[in-house]
Amino acid sequence: MTKKYTVVRLQLKNDSTASFDWDQLIALATQNYNCQGVVEFDLKESQIDAVLGERAYAGVNLPAPERAELEQQGIALDSGLQFFFYQEQHIQHASIFSDYINSNHSNLQVSSQQSDWQDWNQGFRDNFKALQISSGIEVVPAWEQGEDRGREVDHFRIYINPGMGFGTGSHETTALCLYYLDQVIRQHLQPGEPCLDFGCGSGILGVAAIGMCGLHLDFCDIDREALDNCQQNILINFPQQDLSNHRLVARDRFKLEHPYKVVFANILESILLEERELIISAVSPGGFLVLSGVLEAQVEGVKEAYIKSGQLEMVDSKIRGEWGALLLQRSLR
Numbered sequence: 274m275t276k277k278y279t280v281v282r283l284q285l286k287n288d289s290t291a292s293f294d295w296d297q298l299i300a301l302a303t304q305n306y307n308c309q310g311v312v313e314f315d316l317k318e319s320q321i322d323a324v325l326g327e328r329a330y331a332g333v334n335l336p337a338p339e340r341a342e343l344e345q346q347g348i349a350l351d352s353g354l355q356f357f358f359y360q361e362q363h364i365q366h367a368s369i370f371s372d373y374i375n376s377n378h379s380n381l382q383v384s385s386q387q388s389d390w391q392d393w394n395q396g397f398r399d400n401f402k403a404l405q406i407s408s409g410i411e412v413v414p415a416w417e418q419g420e421d422r423g424r425e426v427d428h429f430r431i432y433i434n435p436g437m438g439f440g441t442g443s444h445e446t447t448a449l450c451l452y453y454l455d456q457v458i459r460q461h462l463q464p465g466e467p468c469l470d471f472g473c474g475s476g477i478l479g480v481a482a483i484g485m486c487g488l489h490l491d492f493c494d495i496d497r498e499a500l501d502n503c504q505q506n507i508l509i510n511f512p513q514q515d516l517s518n519h520r521l522v523a524r525d526r527f528k529l530e531h532p533y534k535v536v537f538a539n540i541l542e543s544i545l546l547e548e549r550e551l552i553i554s555a556v557s558p559g560g561f562l563v564l565s566g567v568l569e570a571q572v573e574g575v576k577e578a579y580i581k582s583g584q585l586e587m588v589d590s591k592i593r594g595e596w597g598a599l600l601l602q603r604s605l606r
Protein backbone atom coordinates (compact mmCIF):
# COMPACT_ATOMS: atom_id res chain seq x y z
CA MET A 274 0.00 0.00 0.00
CA THR A 275 1.35 3.45 -0.90
CA LYS A 276 2.17 5.50 2.16
CA LYS A 277 0.26 8.75 2.59
CA TYR A 278 0.60 11.98 4.49
CA THR A 279 -2.01 14.62 5.30
CA VAL A 280 -1.89 18.37 4.73
CA VAL A 281 -4.26 20.68 6.60
CA ARG A 282 -4.68 23.99 4.83
CA LEU A 283 -5.76 27.05 6.82
CA GLN A 284 -6.83 30.35 5.31
CA LEU A 285 -8.29 33.51 6.76
CA LYS A 286 -11.94 33.76 5.67
CA ASN A 287 -12.68 36.45 3.09
CA ASP A 288 -14.64 38.56 5.53
CA SER A 289 -11.87 38.48 8.10
CA THR A 290 -9.79 41.66 8.02
CA ALA A 291 -7.96 41.32 11.32
CA SER A 292 -4.31 40.23 11.25
CA PHE A 293 -3.80 36.80 12.73
CA ASP A 294 -1.13 35.35 15.04
CA TRP A 295 0.04 32.48 12.83
CA ASP A 296 3.20 31.96 14.88
CA GLN A 297 1.20 30.96 17.92
CA LEU A 298 -0.79 28.49 15.86
CA ILE A 299 2.38 26.99 14.36
CA ALA A 300 3.81 26.51 17.84
CA LEU A 301 0.61 24.85 19.00
CA ALA A 302 0.42 22.57 15.95
CA THR A 303 4.01 21.36 16.34
CA GLN A 304 3.91 21.07 20.14
CA ASN A 305 0.47 19.60 20.74
CA TYR A 306 -0.68 17.99 17.51
CA ASN A 307 2.48 16.30 16.14
CA CYS A 308 2.58 18.48 13.04
CA GLN A 309 5.97 17.97 11.33
CA GLY A 310 6.19 20.90 8.97
CA VAL A 311 4.54 24.18 8.05
CA VAL A 312 4.69 25.85 4.66
CA GLU A 313 3.28 29.19 3.58
CA PHE A 314 1.22 29.09 0.40
CA ASP A 315 0.44 31.33 -2.50
CA LEU A 316 0.97 34.85 -1.24
CA LYS A 317 0.98 36.27 -4.77
CA GLU A 318 4.24 37.82 -3.64
CA SER A 319 5.24 39.69 -6.76
CA GLN A 320 1.84 41.39 -7.03
CA ILE A 321 1.92 42.29 -3.35
CA ASP A 322 5.46 43.66 -3.59
CA ALA A 323 4.47 45.82 -6.55
CA VAL A 324 1.69 47.46 -4.51
CA LEU A 325 3.14 47.56 -1.03
CA GLY A 326 6.90 47.74 -1.63
CA GLU A 327 8.75 47.53 1.68
CA ARG A 328 5.50 47.29 3.63
CA ALA A 329 5.07 43.76 2.24
CA TYR A 330 7.44 42.51 4.94
CA ALA A 331 4.79 40.91 7.11
CA GLY A 332 4.03 37.85 4.97
CA VAL A 333 0.82 36.16 6.04
CA ASN A 334 0.49 38.61 8.93
CA LEU A 335 -0.33 41.62 6.76
CA PRO A 336 -2.01 44.30 8.86
CA ALA A 337 -5.63 45.22 8.05
CA PRO A 338 -4.91 48.55 6.22
CA GLU A 339 -2.43 46.84 3.86
CA ARG A 340 -4.87 43.98 3.24
CA ALA A 341 -7.61 46.50 2.42
CA GLU A 342 -5.26 48.40 0.08
CA LEU A 343 -4.48 45.18 -1.81
CA GLU A 344 -8.13 44.24 -2.06
CA GLN A 345 -8.90 47.69 -3.50
CA GLN A 346 -6.31 46.95 -6.19
CA GLY A 347 -8.14 43.74 -6.99
CA ILE A 348 -5.55 41.42 -5.44
CA ALA A 349 -7.42 38.71 -3.58
CA LEU A 350 -5.33 37.50 -0.68
CA ASP A 351 -5.20 33.78 -0.92
CA SER A 352 -2.79 33.56 1.97
CA GLY A 353 -2.52 30.89 4.56
CA LEU A 354 -0.50 27.99 5.83
CA GLN A 355 -0.24 24.29 5.11
CA PHE A 356 0.36 22.01 8.08
CA PHE A 357 2.00 18.67 7.24
CA PHE A 358 1.31 15.50 9.18
CA TYR A 359 3.25 12.45 8.06
CA GLN A 360 3.75 10.13 11.02
CA GLU A 361 1.90 6.83 11.12
CA GLN A 362 -1.07 8.40 12.86
CA HIS A 363 -1.15 11.39 10.54
CA ILE A 364 -4.86 11.12 9.70
CA GLN A 365 -5.85 11.10 13.35
CA HIS A 366 -3.52 13.98 14.34
CA ALA A 367 -4.60 16.05 11.34
CA SER A 368 -8.26 15.54 12.07
CA ILE A 369 -7.92 16.42 15.79
CA PHE A 370 -6.02 19.55 14.76
CA SER A 371 -8.75 20.45 12.21
CA ASP A 372 -11.44 19.94 14.89
CA TYR A 373 -9.54 22.23 17.24
CA ILE A 374 -9.38 24.95 14.56
CA ASN A 375 -13.08 24.61 13.71
CA SER A 376 -14.05 24.93 17.38
CA ASN A 377 -11.69 27.77 18.30
CA HIS A 378 -10.99 29.86 15.19
CA SER A 379 -14.17 30.77 13.37
CA ASN A 380 -12.16 33.25 11.22
CA LEU A 381 -10.20 30.40 9.60
CA GLN A 382 -11.25 28.22 6.75
CA VAL A 383 -10.01 24.63 7.09
CA SER A 384 -9.48 22.04 4.39
CA SER A 385 -7.39 18.91 4.37
CA GLN A 386 -6.01 16.56 1.79
CA GLN A 387 -4.20 13.25 1.81
CA SER A 388 -1.32 12.82 -0.64
CA ASP A 389 1.15 10.17 -1.62
CA TRP A 390 4.37 10.05 0.35
CA GLN A 391 6.51 10.46 -2.82
CA ASP A 392 5.15 13.97 -3.40
CA TRP A 393 6.45 15.19 -0.05
CA ASN A 394 10.00 15.90 -1.15
CA GLN A 395 8.86 17.98 -4.10
CA GLY A 396 6.74 20.13 -1.76
CA PHE A 397 9.71 20.77 0.44
CA ARG A 398 12.16 21.27 -2.42
CA ASP A 399 10.03 24.11 -3.73
CA ASN A 400 10.23 25.86 -0.37
CA PHE A 401 13.85 25.21 0.61
CA LYS A 402 16.36 27.90 -0.33
CA ALA A 403 20.03 28.50 0.62
CA LEU A 404 20.33 30.29 3.95
CA GLN A 405 23.27 32.01 5.70
CA ILE A 406 22.78 31.00 9.35
CA SER A 407 25.69 32.85 10.91
CA SER A 408 29.03 34.16 9.70
CA GLY A 409 30.50 30.64 9.74
CA ILE A 410 27.63 28.54 8.36
CA GLU A 411 25.47 28.47 5.25
CA VAL A 412 22.85 25.77 4.60
CA VAL A 413 22.35 24.94 0.93
CA PRO A 414 19.87 22.54 -0.72
CA ALA A 415 21.67 19.33 -1.74
CA TRP A 416 20.54 19.69 -5.36
CA GLU A 417 22.60 22.91 -5.60
CA GLN A 418 25.81 21.06 -4.70
CA GLY A 419 28.36 21.51 -7.44
CA GLU A 420 26.65 24.60 -8.82
CA ASP A 421 28.93 27.56 -9.33
CA ARG A 422 27.74 29.92 -6.58
CA GLY A 423 29.86 32.72 -7.99
CA ARG A 424 32.13 33.37 -5.01
CA GLU A 425 34.70 31.72 -2.78
CA VAL A 426 33.59 31.58 0.82
CA ASP A 427 35.40 31.18 4.12
CA HIS A 428 32.39 29.67 5.89
CA PHE A 429 31.21 26.06 6.02
CA ARG A 430 28.47 25.03 3.61
CA ILE A 431 26.13 22.30 4.84
CA TYR A 432 24.30 20.55 2.01
CA ILE A 433 20.92 19.20 3.09
CA ASN A 434 18.45 16.99 1.31
CA PRO A 435 15.33 17.74 3.36
CA GLY A 436 13.88 14.21 3.01
CA MET A 437 11.77 13.21 5.99
CA GLY A 438 14.11 14.53 8.73
CA PHE A 439 13.35 17.85 10.40
CA GLY A 440 16.28 20.26 10.03
CA THR A 441 16.82 22.52 7.03
CA GLY A 442 18.18 25.35 9.17
CA SER A 443 15.19 27.55 8.45
CA HIS A 444 13.58 26.77 11.80
CA GLU A 445 14.64 29.09 14.61
CA THR A 446 15.58 26.24 16.96
CA THR A 447 18.03 24.71 14.46
CA ALA A 448 19.48 28.12 13.63
CA LEU A 449 20.04 28.86 17.34
CA CYS A 450 21.92 25.57 17.86
CA LEU A 451 24.12 26.30 14.83
CA TYR A 452 24.73 29.81 16.11
CA TYR A 453 26.03 28.46 19.44
CA LEU A 454 28.29 25.98 17.67
CA ASP A 455 29.74 28.60 15.37
CA GLN A 456 29.98 31.58 17.70
CA VAL A 457 30.68 30.10 21.14
CA ILE A 458 31.50 26.40 21.41
CA ARG A 459 33.72 26.00 18.37
CA GLN A 460 36.70 27.82 19.87
CA HIS A 461 36.83 25.36 22.80
CA LEU A 462 36.99 22.21 20.66
CA GLN A 463 39.75 19.95 19.36
CA PRO A 464 39.36 17.72 16.29
CA GLY A 465 38.44 14.16 17.23
CA GLU A 466 36.47 15.06 20.35
CA PRO A 467 33.14 13.20 20.65
CA CYS A 468 29.80 14.89 20.00
CA LEU A 469 26.23 13.61 20.33
CA ASP A 470 23.45 14.88 18.04
CA PHE A 471 20.47 13.64 20.05
CA GLY A 472 17.28 13.93 18.00
CA CYS A 473 19.38 14.41 14.88
CA GLY A 474 16.56 14.66 12.29
CA SER A 475 18.31 15.55 9.02
CA GLY A 476 21.66 15.48 10.86
CA ILE A 477 22.27 19.16 10.20
CA LEU A 478 23.83 19.91 13.62
CA GLY A 479 26.17 16.91 13.60
CA VAL A 480 27.16 17.52 10.00
CA ALA A 481 28.14 21.07 10.96
CA ALA A 482 30.15 19.74 13.93
CA ILE A 483 32.04 17.30 11.68
CA GLY A 484 32.63 19.82 8.91
CA MET A 485 33.60 22.82 11.02
CA CYS A 486 35.30 21.23 14.01
CA GLY A 487 36.33 17.70 12.97
CA LEU A 488 34.36 16.13 15.84
CA HIS A 489 33.46 12.43 15.98
CA LEU A 490 29.70 12.18 15.88
CA ASP A 491 27.06 9.89 17.28
CA PHE A 492 23.70 10.66 15.65
CA CYS A 493 20.62 9.38 17.47
CA ASP A 494 16.93 9.60 16.62
CA ILE A 495 13.74 7.80 17.51
CA ASP A 496 12.55 7.96 13.89
CA ARG A 497 14.08 5.51 11.37
CA GLU A 498 13.16 7.73 8.42
CA ALA A 499 15.08 10.59 10.03
CA LEU A 500 18.14 8.36 10.51
CA ASP A 501 18.01 7.36 6.82
CA ASN A 502 17.82 10.99 5.85
CA CYS A 503 20.66 11.83 8.24
CA GLN A 504 22.86 9.14 6.72
CA GLN A 505 22.14 10.49 3.27
CA ASN A 506 23.14 14.00 4.36
CA ILE A 507 26.40 12.77 5.93
CA LEU A 508 27.31 11.07 2.65
CA ILE A 509 26.36 14.14 0.62
CA ASN A 510 28.58 16.38 2.73
CA PHE A 511 31.58 14.08 3.18
CA PRO A 512 31.72 11.88 0.08
CA GLN A 513 35.49 11.40 0.20
CA GLN A 514 35.97 10.98 3.95
CA ASP A 515 36.52 7.94 6.12
CA LEU A 516 33.29 7.97 8.13
CA SER A 517 34.20 5.14 10.49
CA ASN A 518 34.45 7.52 13.45
CA HIS A 519 30.76 8.41 13.24
CA ARG A 520 27.75 6.32 14.27
CA LEU A 521 24.03 6.41 13.59
CA VAL A 522 22.00 4.86 16.40
CA ALA A 523 18.26 4.39 16.83
CA ARG A 524 17.05 5.65 20.22
CA ASP A 525 15.96 2.23 21.45
CA ARG A 526 19.49 0.93 20.89
CA PHE A 527 21.36 3.94 22.19
CA LYS A 528 23.42 3.30 25.33
CA LEU A 529 25.76 5.80 26.88
CA GLU A 530 29.21 4.31 26.33
CA HIS A 531 31.28 7.43 26.94
CA PRO A 532 30.63 11.11 27.63
CA TYR A 533 30.61 13.72 24.87
CA LYS A 534 32.36 17.11 24.68
CA VAL A 535 29.28 18.53 22.94
CA VAL A 536 25.66 17.38 23.12
CA PHE A 537 22.91 18.87 20.97
CA ALA A 538 19.29 18.17 21.90
CA ASN A 539 16.84 20.15 19.80
CA ILE A 540 13.65 18.31 20.79
CA LEU A 541 10.30 19.26 22.27
CA GLU A 542 10.12 20.38 25.89
CA SER A 543 8.33 17.21 27.01
CA ILE A 544 11.12 15.01 25.59
CA LEU A 545 13.87 17.20 27.03
CA LEU A 546 12.31 16.69 30.45
CA GLU A 547 11.71 12.96 29.92
CA GLU A 548 15.26 12.34 28.67
CA ARG A 549 16.91 14.74 31.10
CA GLU A 550 18.95 12.19 33.05
CA LEU A 551 20.45 10.62 29.95
CA ILE A 552 21.14 13.97 28.30
CA ILE A 553 22.91 15.40 31.36
CA SER A 554 25.05 12.33 31.93
CA ALA A 555 26.02 12.36 28.24
CA VAL A 556 27.97 15.62 28.72
CA SER A 557 31.62 15.25 29.76
CA PRO A 558 33.08 17.44 32.56
CA GLY A 559 33.76 20.83 30.96
CA GLY A 560 31.61 19.83 27.97
CA PHE A 561 28.79 21.83 26.39
CA LEU A 562 25.08 21.11 26.16
CA VAL A 563 22.82 22.93 23.68
CA LEU A 564 19.10 22.54 24.37
CA SER A 565 16.46 23.88 22.03
CA GLY A 566 13.01 23.05 20.66
CA VAL A 567 11.32 24.95 23.48
CA LEU A 568 8.91 27.84 23.26
CA GLU A 569 9.94 31.10 24.90
CA ALA A 570 7.52 30.49 27.79
CA GLN A 571 9.08 27.06 28.45
CA VAL A 572 12.70 28.21 28.60
CA GLU A 573 12.76 28.96 32.35
CA GLY A 574 11.19 25.61 33.27
CA VAL A 575 13.65 23.62 31.16
CA LYS A 576 16.56 25.66 32.50
CA GLU A 577 15.53 24.98 36.11
CA ALA A 578 15.04 21.27 35.46
CA TYR A 579 18.57 20.96 34.07
CA ILE A 580 20.32 23.31 36.51
CA LYS A 581 18.86 21.64 39.58
CA SER A 582 20.92 18.55 38.77
CA GLY A 583 23.80 20.58 40.22
CA GLN A 584 26.03 19.38 37.38
CA LEU A 585 25.45 22.10 34.81
CA GLU A 586 26.05 25.83 34.70
CA MET A 587 24.16 28.27 32.52
CA VAL A 588 26.30 29.92 29.84
CA ASP A 589 23.67 31.70 27.75
CA SER A 590 20.10 31.63 26.50
CA LYS A 591 18.60 33.12 23.37
CA ILE A 592 15.13 33.71 21.99
CA ARG A 593 14.36 33.90 18.29
CA GLY A 594 10.76 34.38 17.20
CA GLU A 595 8.67 32.27 19.56
CA TRP A 596 11.48 29.81 20.24
CA GLY A 597 14.31 29.57 22.72
CA ALA A 598 17.64 27.80 23.18
CA LEU A 599 19.94 27.27 26.15
CA LEU A 600 23.70 26.82 26.26
CA LEU A 601 24.96 25.03 29.38
CA GLN A 602 28.35 23.72 30.45
CA ARG A 603 29.06 20.79 32.73
CA SER A 604 31.21 21.63 35.75
CA LEU A 605 34.74 20.24 35.75
CA ARG A 606 34.24 18.45 39.12
Ligand SMILES: C[S@@+](CC[C@H](N)C(=O)[O-])C[C@H]1O[C@@H](n2cnc3c(N)ncnc32)[C@H](O)[C@@H]1O
Nearest residue numbers: 439440447472473474494495496499524539540
Ligand atom coordinates in the same frame (compact mmCIF):
# COMPACT_ATOMS: atom_id res chain seq x y z
C1 LIG B 1 13.02 19.29 16.19
S1 LIG B 1 13.73 17.91 15.42
C2 LIG B 1 15.45 18.44 15.42
C3 LIG B 1 16.21 18.01 14.20
C4 LIG B 1 17.62 18.59 14.08
N1 LIG B 1 18.47 18.13 15.16
C5 LIG B 1 17.59 20.11 14.07
O1 LIG B 1 18.14 20.70 15.01
O2 LIG B 1 17.04 20.71 13.15
C6 LIG B 1 13.66 16.74 16.75
C7 LIG B 1 14.07 15.33 16.39
O3 LIG B 1 14.08 14.56 17.59
C8 LIG B 1 13.59 13.26 17.34
N2 LIG B 1 13.13 12.69 18.63
C9 LIG B 1 11.95 12.85 19.25
N3 LIG B 1 11.95 12.19 20.43
C10 LIG B 1 13.17 11.63 20.58
C11 LIG B 1 13.80 10.83 21.59
N4 LIG B 1 13.17 10.50 22.70
N5 LIG B 1 15.06 10.44 21.40
C12 LIG B 1 15.73 10.76 20.28
N6 LIG B 1 15.19 11.50 19.27
C13 LIG B 1 13.94 11.94 19.43
C14 LIG B 1 12.51 13.48 16.29
O4 LIG B 1 12.25 12.30 15.56
C15 LIG B 1 13.12 14.60 15.44
O5 LIG B 1 13.88 14.07 14.36
